Amino acid sequence: xxxxxxxxxxxxxxxxxxxxxxxxxxxxxxxxxxxxxxxxxxxxxxxxxxxxxxxxxxxxxxxxxxxxxxxxxxxxxxxxxxxxxxxxxxxxxxxxxxxxxxxxxxxxxxxxxxxxxxxxxxxxxxxxxxxxxxxxxxxxxxxxxxxxxxxxxxxxxxxxxxxxxxxxxxxxxxxxxxxxxxxxxxxxxxxxxxxxxxxxxxxxxxxxxxxxxxxxxxxxxxxxxxxxxxxxxxxxxxxxxxxxxxxxxxxxxxxxxxxxxxxxxxxxxxxxxxxxxxxxxxxxxxxxxxxxxxxxxxxxxxxxxxxxxxxxxxxxxxxxxxxxxxxxxxxxxxxxxxxxxxxxxxxxxxxxxxxxxxxxxxxxxxxxxxxxxxxxxxxxxxxxxxxxxxxxxxxxxxxxxxxxxxxxxxxxxxxxxxxxxxxxxxxxxxxxxxxxxxxxxxxxxxxxxxxxxxxxxxxxxxxxxxxxxxxxxxxxxxxxxxxxxxxxxxxxxxxxxxxxxxxxxxxxxxxxxxxxxxxxxxxxxxxxxxxxxxxxxxxxxxxxxxxxxxxxxxxxxxxxxxxxxxxxxxxxxxxxxxxxxxxxxxxxxxxxxxxxxxxxxxxxxxxxxxxxxxxxxxxxxxxxxxxxxxxxxxxxxxx
Amino acid sequence: xxxxxxxxxxxxxxxxxxxxxxxxxxxxxxxxxxxxxxxxxxxxxxxxxxxxxxxxxxxxxxxxxxxxxxxxxxxxxxxxxxxxxxxxxxxxxxxxxxxxxxxxxxxxxxxxxxxxxxxxxxxxxxxxxxxxxxxxxxxxxxxxxxxxxxxxxxxxxxxxxxxxxxxxxxxxxxxxxxxxxxxxxxxxxxxxxxxxxxxxxxxxxxxxxxxxxxxxxxxxxxxxxxxxxxxxxxxxxxxxxxxxxxxxx
Numbered sequence: 107x108x109x110x111x112x113x114x115x116x117x118x119x120x121x122x123x124x125x126x127x128x129x130x131x132x133x134x135x136x137x138x139x140x141x142x143x144x145x146x147x148x149x150x151x152x153x154x155x156x157x158x159x160x161x162x163x164x165x166x167x168x169x170x171x172x173x174x175x176x177x178x179x180x181x182x183x184x185x186x187x188x189x190x191x192x193x194x195x196x197x198x199x200x201x202x203x204x205x206x207x208x209x210x211x212x213x214x215x216x217x218x219x220x221x222x223x224x225x226x227x228x229x230x231x232x233x234x235x236x237x238x239x240x241x242x243x244x245x246x247x248x249x250x251x252x253x254x255x256x257x258x259x260x261x262x263x264x265x266x267x268x269x270x271x272x273x274x275x276x277x278x279x280x281x282x283x284x285x286x287x288x289x290x291x292x293x294x295x296x297x298x299x300x301x302x303x304x305x306x307x308x309x310x311x312x313x314x315x316x317x318x319x320x321x322x323x324x325x326x327x328x329x330x331x332x333x334x335x336x337x338x339x340x341x342x343x344x345x346x347x348x349x350x351x352x353x354x355x356x357x358x359x360x361x362x363x364x365x366x367x368x369x370x371x372x373x374x375x376x377x378x379x380x381x382x383x384x385x386x387x388x389x390x391x392x393x394x395x396x397x398x399x400x401x402x403x404x405x406x407x408x409x410x411x412x413x414x415x416x417x418x419x420x421x422x423x424x425x426x427x428x429x430x431x432x433x434x435x436x437x438x439x440x441x442x443x444x445x446x447x448x449x450x451x452x453x454x455x456x457x458x459x460x461x462x463x464x465x466x467x468x469x470x471x472x473x474x475x476x477x478x479x480x481x482x483x484x485x486x487x488x489x490x491x492x493x494x495x496x497x498x499x500x501x502x503x504x505x506x507x508x509x510x511x512x513x514x515x516x517x518x519x520x521x522x523x524x525x526x527x528x529x530x531x532x533x534x535x536x537x538x539x540x541x542x543x544x545x546x547x548x549x550x551x552x553x554x555x556x557x558x559x560x561x562x563x564x565x566x567x568x569x570x571x572x573x574x575x576x577x578x579x580x581x582x583x584x585x586x587x588x589x590x591x592x593x594x595x596x597x598x599x600x601x602x603x604x605x606x607x608x609x610x611x612x613x614x615x616x617x618x619x620x621x622x623x624x625x626x627x628x629x630x631x632x633x634x635x636x637x638x639x640x641x642x643x644x645x646x647x648x649x650x651x652x653x654x655x656x657x658x659x660x661x662x663x664x665x666x667x668x669x670x671x672x673x674x675x676x677x678x679x680x681x682x683x684x685x686x687x688x689x690x691x692x693x694x695x696x697x698x699x700x701x702x703x704x705x706x707x708x709x710x711x712x713x714x715x716x717x718x719x720x721x722x723x724x725x726x727x728x729x730x731x732x733x734x735x736x737x738x739x740x741x742x743x744x745x
Numbered sequence: 746x747x748x749x750x751x752x753x754x755x756x757x758x759x760x761x762x763x764x765x766x767x768x769x770x771x772x773x774x775x776x777x778x779x780x781x782x783x784x785x786x787x788x789x790x791x792x793x794x795x796x797x798x799x800x801x802x803x804x805x806x807x808x809x810x811x812x813x814x815x816x817x818x819x820x821x822x823x824x825x826x827x828x829x830x831x832x833x834x835x836x837x838x839x840x841x842x843x844x845x846x847x848x849x850x851x852x853x854x855x856x857x858x859x860x861x862x863x864x865x866x867x868x869x870x871x872x873x874x875x876x877x878x879x880x881x882x883x884x885x886x887x888x889x890x891x892x893x894x895x896x897x898x899x900x901x902x903x904x905x906x907x908x909x910x911x912x913x914x915x916x917x918x919x920x921x922x923x924x925x926x927x928x929x930x931x932x933x934x935x936x937x938x939x940x941x942x943x944x945x946x947x948x949x950x951x952x953x954x955x956x957x958x959x960x961x962x963x964x965x966x967x968x969x970x971x972x973x974x975x976x977x978x979x980x981x982x983x984x985x986x987x988x989x990x991x992x993x994x
């Protein structure tokens with residue numbers, strides 16, 4: 107039971123118990139109630155709870171349990187009516203206003219503001235005062251002020267979707283407003299409305315009880331919870347069983363609905379918090395250690411110039427049937443003043459291979475392998491180690507806090523690196539860093555916010571931040587993918603300059619061999635979570651060995667090709683994991699595959715052969731392919 | 746197929762001009778590449794051509810008809826002639842619809858055929874963009890980027906448009922997937938003979954695909970001509986800059 111309680115699903119279900127009881131009691135009251143709630147036996151008035159009357163009787167001899175159950179029925183009927191009216195009105199009004207925009211939206215937004223700011227009880231009192239008490243007045247009064255939050259939620263949701271490409275596509279397809287709103291905007295807008303409704307149930311139940319308590323809601327003799335409370339009040343000292351049960355019922359329903367609403371909202375809008383509570387989390391291995399029985403034949407040799415050496419890195423995530431590896435047997439080395447490019451398609455494990463050595467993955471990732479940065483392990487207990495690596499992410503807008511200036515970001519990094527001092531001194535270092543990152547006018551840039559800069563400038567600001575700790579190694583994850591070609595070229599130039607001037611080592615992750623060709627000294631091509639080919643850039647581009655590397659090169663547009671020239675493409679698609687097949691992961695897509703390819707795992711072995719001899723340093727070339735097309739003497743084959 | 750003449754457009758009441766005096770033609774069966782950096786007005790031109798945005802001056806004629814002269818039903822019928830493929834295939838599809846539902850939608854909007862003929866047409870469309878029939882039952886989140894873009898292309902082609910506007914359709918894709926989608930577009934153009942305005946920031950991609958290239962900078966077309974002319978003998982300094990910045994092997 108204890109274990110079950112820890113599961114969020116179970117907890118949500120427990121919280122919902124009072125609401126479920128409330129619904130069941132409301133729906134089945136006529137069947138469950140032992141007696142007629144409105145007919146009493148005067149001879150049996152004010153009896154305490156007993157076997158005959160489980161909750162006692164009131165002053166008119168009516169069975170309290172029956173009244174409580176029927177009270178739930180009245181309460182739930184009114185609540186359902188109010189919810190249906192306000193949810194429908196709110197969602198439709200909000201969605202329409204959000205979609206139409208302009209003055210309609212402006213007007214509706216002002217009306218919503220006014221209604222939300224009105225004290226609800228006062229509105230209800232006014233309506234009931236004008237119309238007289240009764241169920242209809244009650245529903246109207248409560249609906250009049252409870253529709254507005256739904257309209258506000260739906261409006262915000264729809265306004266966010268209005269200009270999405272999907273809506274543009276629908277407009278171009280000729281879809282009318284009714285279709286767009288009804289079919290494509292209302293359903294997603296309803297989801298957050300329903301989450302809010304789970305909280306609203308409590309507020310409405312309380313509203314009904316309060317108004318009835320004040321004598322403005324459900325009239326006697328009907329058993330409404332508020333009505334029961336006011337009837338039981340004079341007997342609070344002598345007959346406790348009159349006031350307590352309806353009081354507890356109202357409280358339980360209101361509490362449960364609030365808690366449930368909170369939980370649902372957390373699931374809807376704060377998935378990160380929920381994730382922490384998820385079961386089956388695997389701890390990251392604190393200190394990666396080398397695994398035995400590796401398939402790596404040639405391990406990178408540690409030389410004096412080695413800045414980063416990664417050996418037999420494997421990363422696994424918890425999956426349905428146990429941990430699932432996304433990267434396996436990855437070994438690479440980066441030397442001072444050199445740029446290593448990790449290249450591959452989405453899902454090839456290239457980003458994982460670059461970030462895993464520094465614990466920059468999802469906390470659920472299980473990382474094994476040996477990592478050496480300089481001469482030490484990269485993330486030892488010393489926080490200064492963190493500074494030895496600078497990271498630049500692809501999405502500069504997401505990597506920077508929108509509420510802080512560029513200068514504030516870098517100031518913080520400078521202070522963390524222990525390079526700052528007083529505010530002025532820190533800012534001077536910041537401005538130097540911005541200038542190093544190629545922003546010629548650093549002082550005004552430092553005062554600006556991320557959204558005020560172009561994508562290229564933001565990326566430079568990220569680089570300045572990464573340089574604050576004077577790192578030995580810079581990791582750039584698709585640093586130019588979101589940028590224009592002209593800006594991309596400038597940024598690649600900047601990275602090349604930093605490598606040369608600061609003698610820095612870099613790992614650059616990209617899906618485009620053409621992009622890294624401008625910068626990288628050596629390349630590792632990844633497929634299905636394994637390195638399939640590696641070596642010096644020029645040799646690898648000139649004479650790719652692995653059929654997948656060849657496929658990647660074929661996908662790059664060639665200048666001078668006649669218009670309409672088709673690209674040579676690889677059949678099938680990526681998405682295989684390192685352990686999904688006993689043989690080569692690329693075999694199903696490979697034109698050169700022979701039967702052995704699907705059963706024998708290829709090892710990443712050094713290339714030797716006649717075709718490679720004229721190239722310098724070919725000993726550093728490695729490829730994981732049984733066929734080794736570049737070394738075979740019988741031409742290139744079909745690929 | 747598409748004639749753009751002296752078109753200017755901007756946003757807001759103050760009329761910040763984004764594109765100015767653009768003149769461009771796309772013939773049937775022709776792919777015209779429009780290149781330029783982000784913010785140069787490429788996407789605005791796409792929105793003007795498709796009728797999502799009103800030009801402040803000039804005319805846009807599709808198949809000889811000025812879109813601005815049309816209202817109501819005639820406009821809706823005309824809309825079928827011009828369709829668009831967007832940069833982000835993920836955002837251009839509904840999270841709630843299956844692939845088959847998404848492809849049925851245009852047919853339902855224009856009340857084309859009955860349920861059976863629509864289902865047949867959807868199967869045909871899936872085949873056209875080389876998608877497995879099983880993919881039809883999946884939703885957006887269960888598709889790869891390339892598959893999403895294929896679905897978006899199939900949806901755009903469902904009503905047999907005569908002009909397809911592609912706004913950076915392969916920018917969000919891996920290079921290997923990009924090559925396949927570009928091949929597909931070429932094949933489809935050959936088979937269906939639609940005109941295509943292909944917008945991209947990558948000159949290398951455009952050069953291998955387009956019959957003609959127009960280079961846009963700061964809202965104006967600074968150079969246009971047959972692909973080989975533009976790439977081998979660029980006249981405008983901006984074109985030269987683009988060419989030198991384009992990553993090649």
